[in-house]
Amino acid sequence: MASLMNKVMQFANSPKGKQVIRQATDKAQQLAKDPKTRAKFDKVANSPKGRQVVRQATDKAQQLASDPKTLAKIQDVRRRVQGGRGGSGTGSGTSS
Template sequence: MASLFNKIAQFARSPQGQRAIQQATQKAQQFAKDPKNRAKIDQFRTKLQGGGGKGLR
């Protein structure tokens, strides 16, 4: 299992991995800027924190 983690870490440090991480970060930021998606994120966060009534089951 450690070798799998090492391969992932090695990829993340590579130029190709850095580009993939940067693209994923940009997509996540764009997703979070949309008011509808932001509301969904906030609602889910509230459920996880236990302030949304029933919470996750």
């Protein structure tokens, strides 16, 4: 599993990986701003089944957030993404 995580991190830090992440982020923001997409989300989230799913996800997130092992994993990934190799992680993410 660590090997897979290392490969994911290497890709995410590569120029191609940064480009893919940037494109996915842009597309997600575009969809989030689209009124049609928002209406679909609201319709599902406000249905009885949708409220149940949101409640279950919230409960699980709160449970995981209070788990020391999960917090340690999150901090490890954050450290790696933000420059675990000695960098500050504040670069622009663009390549010239």
